[in-house]
Structures are given as structure tokens and as C-alpha cells.
Amino acid sequence: MTAPKVLISDALSEAAIQIFKDRGIEVDFQPQLGKDKDKLAEIIGNYDGLAIRSATKVTAKILESATRLKVVGRAGIGVDNVDIPAATTRGVIVMNTPFGNSITTAEHAIAMMMTLARQIPEADRSTQAGKWEKNKFMGVELTAKTLGVIGCGNIGSIVADRAVGLKMRVIAFDPYLSDERAVALGVHKVELDELLRRADFITLHTPLTDKTRNIIDADAIAKCKKGVRIINCARGGLVDEAALADAIKSGQVAGAAFDVFVDEPATANPLFGLPNVVCTPHLGASTTEAQENVALQVAEQMSDYLLQGAITNAVNFPSISAEEAPRIKPFVALAEKLGAFLGQLTEAPIKGIRIEYEGAVGSLNTRAINAAAITGVLRPFLSEINMVNAAAIAKEKGITIEEVKSSHEGDYESLIRIVVEAEDMPRHAAGTVLQDGKPRMVEIRWIDMDAEFAPNMIYIRNDDKPGFIGRFGTLLGESGVNVATFNLGRDKAGGNAICLVAVDEEVSDDLLRAIEKIPHVKRARRLRF
Template sequence: MAPRVLISDALSPAAVQIFKDRGIEVDFQPELGKDKDKLAEIIGNYDGLAIRSATKVTPKILENAKNLKVIGRAGIGVDNVDIPAATARGIIVMNTPFGNSITTAEHAISMMMSLAREIPAADASTRAGKWEKNRFMGVEVTNKTLGVIGCGNIGSIVADRAIGLRMKVIAFDPFLSPERAVKLGVEKVELEDLLKRADFITLHTPLTDKTRNVLSADAIAKMKKGVRIINCARGGLIDENALRAALLNGHVAGAALDVFAVEPATDNELFNTPNVICTPHLGASTSEAQENVALQVAEQMSDYLLSGAISNAVNFPSISAEEAPRLKPFVALAQNLGSFLGQLTEAPIKGIRIEYEGAVAQMNTRALTSAAVTGALKPFLQDVNMVSAPVVARDRGITIEELTREKGTKDYDSFIHVTVIAEDMSRDAGGTVFQDGKPRVLEIRSISVDAEFTPNMIYVRNADKPGFIGRFGTLLGDNNVNFATFALGREKQGGDAICLASVDQEVTQELLREIESIPQVKRARSVRF
């Protein structure tokens, strides 16, 4: 029986035709995504679901998706899909991460030019019968300094276009290598330097815990007077209250915003603030971009449904259907090792090295390497997935090194060792998969340890001196935090030691500070998996 695909949002007719040409039965209902109950009622009849942003794929809908194998999102954002729930049901979630890059970059440049010349306000004034030629005194962009925060795929395109406009481009991106910066023709700087020097600032970074309110009140205060700000990336990168205050007091000359902290943004205080240009999240809204992502998602879904090939999946690496059962636990191991090291790393990452020993060295190590890189980058770039991770790393000048040894040096059938090389230092961890199929970390900083990965863990590096364990346990008990498991390791007697504790709930920053106040403790971090 031919696979069946439901398209519940408006998608190009050419995408519908791709499914048909590949022998897939298509049910095109572009308005269905707005009706959650109806979608939940019929979703069980389909092998694939193709969506845009209107369809919300909730756990309730997925409960009824008895036959669903793949969800394809035409576009990059998958916020409207409950990925953990889909993953738990073995449903592949795909997106099209690079189909909107040029369109979004062009929108940012358009917003910058409109802001520089006050075009929207001048248009409204002229249409109102006024001729206020002297009121709208704009500024040139030529020879001005553009500060790009986030110089990845979209940011680098913006930089290229700005250089063509004869602007001086400076960029802040922890993942941008000096070599890559030279190739792009931009100057790599620290954030504080960018804030002080830029005449225009444009944001092109995902929204993560590290980037939320990156343009805070303090950051805005450090900017030069008369700066102009453009945000076509994500709402939440700018403290909107602080921006409004800076606009009103004249410190910021203008802002052009395509995204907002709360969307749809139907009532935002910035709408009535002078010198602000607002658009309704139009970054990806061109006919070319819509056509590209629609065709791409149709091809990807067809490939998976007909041959098991996976591409641009956000919850699984690019591997064949035959390889999946054997690789799956090692994928989890590689990603968890990378995630562990990424969560401990704060300085810019320069390189990631993955070493495979024993039987795992003969597997599809490309997928495993993608998983490790994804884990390492995820704390900084939440949009990264196991397919896009190598491209993201390459675009930021991060070197990826893969070493294989069919004859292992460890006492295990298979062993994976990951090293994250940052500007401050290198961090490493290694592990294997036991017969129960569960990944385990067996080595951290060349110190032997044995622990499973669990949702909430505390990593402590301490001096191997008496009293630490007692004080650590008492402190957690006083904070009503319960141990699940507790693993210890030490370099040598009296030397460096590590502790990896699994606990039953999230660990607060306050508790971590208390742990770090223990005399023997050198560092304490919360890690989550």
C-alpha cells in the first residue's frame, strides 16, 4: 500500500505534485491545521504530516497518530511541534533549515535601509498630504559600522551584503574563528566592543538561555548615542522595555523589528514608540523562499517514506533505516558526551575531536560525529540538529576531527571519547554502551568514573580531601534535593577529584553557589540530558 501524507497547511502545488510523482497518496487540506480537534480525529490515517507554522502538533494529536512516521516542517522553526512527544513515538521530525537564509538576510538589509532613511514614516506623511522634506533627515550607511551579533548562515549573508554597501562590518560570535572572519571580510570582536563601536546593530542568533535579552538595559547603555537596531532573528533577544526607554530618551535613534517577545504581537508598547519600524515576522516571506522550503520538505519526506533515508531531521541523525537499531544507543552516547562537555564550556569553541575505538569504529561514525557535535553546540545554538550541526560548525570555523581505531585501548568492546577544544582549555569525556543498551560515561578529564546519563545531574570538580562528600550530601539534604546515583573518581590520592551526582530535580543557581562555597570545591555545574 502506498504511503499517505496529509498536508494541513498552505503548501505550494508543486510540493503536492512531488508527492504524487513519487507514488505517495496526498490529502491536501490547507485549512485543517487550524482545527486541532479535526486534525486529531483523522491523523491516525496518515504516514506523514507536512506542515508550516499554523498547525500545532501537540501530544494530544500525537496520541492519535498511530501510523505517523514523519512530520515535515516547511521552514526552520519547529516550535509548533512537540519534539519530545514525537521522538517518544518514533516519529521523525524534519525541517528545512537553510531554505530561508537569503530571504531573511535581505529583509534585515531592507529594514536597515528603511530605518536609515525613515521611509515608512516619510511614506505615511506624504500620503497624508504633507510635504515634510526637512523633517525626514536620514543617514547614509556608507562608511558606517554594522555590528552583527551572530555571524552564522544568515548573519554571514547580511555581512556580505553590507560590505557591498561599503559598510565596515564587525561581528560577535563565539563560534566564529579568526580565519572564517578574514574570509568573510569582517572583524571579529567581543560583544562589549561591538556595542561601543557600531552605528547599526543587527541580530542573527537563536534564542537560548545564553542569548535571551542579549541587548539588555546594561548592553544598550554601552552603545554609542544614535545607534540603530535591527532584529529579524528571534523575539526575546532584546529587552523591549529597555529598548523603548532608550528610544524615548534619544540614546537609540531607531529600531526595526520583525520579531517580538510575544507573537502574534497585536498589542506591543513599541508600536506607539517613535522611530520604530515593525513588520509581522516577514523574514521568510518571499515567494521564492516559500517555494524552496515546500519543495525541499516534500522531497525529504518522500525519501524517508519510500527508502528510509533521513535528512534534516531535528531528532535523529542522517542514517538509513537499516542502521538505526544498532546505532541508536551509540548516537545517544555521542550526543550526551558532547552535551556534557558543551554545558561545561563557556569560552568560544575552536574544535571538537571524536575518537572511536573497537566495534563502534566500524559503524556509521559520520552520524555519531554529527550527534556529538550537536550535543556540544546545543547549549549555545538551540536550533542546531544532527544534520545541520556539521554545517553550522564549518560555517563558524570549528574544526571537527574524527579518529577511528578498530583495535581499542580500553577494556570495552566499543568506546567513544569526545574532546571539546575551547579558547580557554580543552575538556574531554568518554564512555560506552553496556549490554542493557544504556549509554554510560566512564571517563572525565582522564579520570575514571562510572555513571548513567540522567535528566538532572551535578558535576563537581574538587580537591581529594576529607570532608567534601559529607558537606556536599548535607547541603543537598538541607535544600531538599534527593540523590538518585552518586559517582566518584580521582586522579590520584590527594589530587584532583570529580563527582557526578544524579538528582531528582533541577538544580538552582543558588544551590550551585552554595556547593562552590565548600572549601574543597573548585567548580560546580548543573548538567541536563
């Protein structure tokens, strides 16, 4: 088996590079390549993984050239420089490291708040200029002040914890913050308008979405108490910078501390040059510890995925732990092959797909197995479908997806049954994974079967009448087609029968038509796996 190959196109630590090497992954370290999009597009097709920071832009054009690429790993939390929809369409997992720089970013927000409260940058410039303007720089204490935290997730909760330690009163607006979590953090959960009205300081720690864009605008600022101070170390665009600049000039806002801006690098901004405004160049994650942590974390995550199929902190696919991956992998293969079997038999439009789990398999993380089943069913119709985009494409096409689990064990410890609801009729098949780890088909149309999957197969539905097997075998022999395995099943003597045959080569159209002319054959299909 060829070792996976990873390209690192931004600066990453030697320790992170060594992680890839220690795991048996070939590494190409070109830290300046991310700035050269043409050169990146030229060589990206040679790699299974791409490790980046913020300098590399993974555009749709780059992804078009990334024919081997399986995963993009972003050392850091922001993935604005990756075209997520394009990566998803191509089946490329996009990972980030949301927790590696949490403490560093939270500490920067606290430092910015303290700096703002005591006007330290302006006082420093004045003092170093030989002035002694002690009365000019009158600050405010943080103790007993109210801090409003907008977004109390991973970073926001650390800020809240530190602020509680500073004896501040902390209120938080976050629709996803539970009452129990708020109590544990020692914060009071409020609605946004109440936070604006009560807070002496406001700090933002939320992603930039359509709902959060300009969450602090002119209207919001008007609702704040006069003299509020605003800190943004999260994302540019959460605050209307022009509106904030006007509010600072009018005295409604006493000051602001910003580490992020709408346009970066920020060489000009409405906030620049205003009194009691502190600006830093996106330093939230810029500590030695944080840079090392995210680099090591992304190297481990990418290695786990490329070698084991484990998915951690992916922004476009459910997580699969390193412990789960080996157990799930054979069932993923089974689900995709069962789905592919049914998809190749279905010609009418598909309305729904139901995936049923019986026995031990139902206790596994089935999201990846579901994705594999959907991929298998729809691939005959949609060549661009893959496990990463399968659920989204099914939803887009109006295909309902249903999952049913039962702890009941029948003849097998684990069984997966897929039912495809098409406009003409439902079709279903079931399979299991035996001790050898190979997927097997054990049921078609409620008829018992025991068949391994093979690259080339023939499926026949017929009446259970004497003479069929002889005529079929003779026809294959006369056509020079060698049989690998021959599996039969029927619902009752003389009733409906199914034949599933693995052959050494793809069946020709002429042979398929000849098979269909055999007496009592109802349907014959050529299958590829």
C-alpha cells in the same frame, strides 16, 4: 508494500504536493486543518508524515494520537510550534528547512536597515498626507558605518556579505564563528561588549535560547553608543522590547526595525507608535521564492526519509544522507538485533554499552547504528525507547556509551560487536551482514557462531557433554515445537558450549523450565526479535 501517507495541514504549493505524488507517496492536502486541533488529533493516526508551516501546533496531545507518525516536516526554520521532546519520546523525526529562506530573510534585514536609516515609512505617510517635510526626515548614510551582527551563521553571514558590499564596516559576535570564516566573510570578530560599544547599527540573527533571550536588554543598551539603530528579523524575545522603547524615548536609541515580536500576532507592543520605529508582521521569509523553496525542500526531505530512511535537517536526530541510507540500513537492523539479544539476557542494572566496529562498517556514519544498538539493549527494560530518544534516555539513566572503531578486517569485511557492561558481568555478541543483506550472529561470549535471527529463538548455555543435543531435541519434539534452524558453538572440546535455536512458535514457561533441567544446561532463555 503499502505506500506511505502524508497529511499536509497548512498551505503548501502544488509543486511540493506533486513531489510527494511523483515519489509514490499518498497525499492528503487539507490546508485549513492546522487551525482545528481537535480534528487534527482525530485523524492524525492515519498518517506516516505531517507537513506543516506555522499554523499547525504539533502538541504532545496531537502526538499521542499519532500512532503511525514517523516524521513531521516544517516548511521553514522555526519549530516553536512542534513539541520536540514529545516527538522525540515517541520516535518521531522533526525536520525543518533552515536554508530555504535564508536569502529572503537576510534581504529583509538589509531592507529594514535601509528603511530605518532614511525614515522611509514616516516620510511616505507625511508626503501622501500632502505635507512636504523635507527637513524633518534627515537620514544617515550606511557607507562607512559600523554594523554589528549578533549571530553570524547562515542568515547572519549573508547579511554581513551584503553589508560589506554596501561599504559598511562589519563586526560580528558569534561564539561559533571561526577566525578563518570571519576573514573569508570580511568581518571582524569581537566580543559582545565591544560590538555594543562600536556599532552604529545592530542586527540580530541568532536562535532564541536561554542564553540569547533578552541579549539586548537595558544593560546592553546602556553600553551602546548614543544614536544606535537596532534591527531584529530573527526571533521575538532577543530584545527586551520595553527597555528598547524606553531607550528610544530617551534618545539613547535612534530607531528600531522589527519583524518579530515576543507575542505574535503582535496587535499591541511597547514599540508601536514610537518615532522612527519600523514594524512588519514577520515577513522575513515572505517572498514567493522562499515560500516555494521551503515547500519543495520539506517535500523532498520527508519523501527521502519515508522511502529511503535518509534524514536531512532533523532537529532531534543526526543526519543520514540518501546515499548513506541504503548502506547503513542493514547494519542498523544488525545492531538493534544484537542489542536486543544482549538486552534479553541481561537482568542486572546496566552501567555501560560499548559498540565496536571492525572493517568497512567503521567508515560509515555510525550514529544511527549506535542509536539502534542502544535501543535494542534497553528495550526489554524501557518499552518507550526508540532510535530517536535512545541516546538521551541512556544519558538520563547514567549509562555510558562508548564507540570503538578499527579498520582491521578479520574473518569478515565488516563486524559489529556490542558489549553490555552490567553490574553482575559483561555480556557481548558480534554480528555481520552477508551478501544477502541479512544480519547474522557470528560470535557469542567469544565462541564462534553462525546464526540468522528469527522471531522466536531459544538460547542455551551448557557444558559440551554428550547427550545434550539428543535430550534437547526429544524434549522439543515431545512438546510439539518445530525447529527452523539449529546452531551450535563451543570454545573447546568438552568446554563451554552455546546453542541457538530458531523455532516456529514462542516457547512456553513449562518447556523452558524442562530445558533448564537437562543435565549440563547452565542457562536457558526465551528470545523474541
